[in-house]
Amino acid sequence: MAITKKPTKPTPADTFISGAPDSTASTADAPRRVRKGRKVQITLTITESMLARVDELAAQLGQSRAAVINLAIFQTLETGVRIDGGD
Template structure:
């Protein structure tokens, strides 16, 4: 078995590994969208699926619509209201 030298990191990889480097985007890009992982309570997921079937949309479309409305039009949680941007 021959002894081999480890591959040297190039300068870009070295800089990217620095603690103050710009963080890498998480998730997978799909076209102009970013895929994320989401955990949701089974009961709430069932309601989302029912709503999606009712309006003829996919689960992802209903979740996207809800997020869009919360961000653009504000969000009310237990009487507290946060206006969208």
């Protein structure tokens, strides 16, 4: 008969640390996602000048920055994107 250690329950700190995106406990197959209701949070990096233009447009439309970005993504997915700058 082998002697084995009694399994321990993870502490809240262990759960918090293993949930970190860079944790070795994270699986490579399944991307970690932060959900906000029915939406998924992402990180977006853009230039300051583009961010200023987005904020200006959002103010003109009376919308949030996120709403303007979501609208731009939606319209691009629906109508396509022009890469060459042509009409």
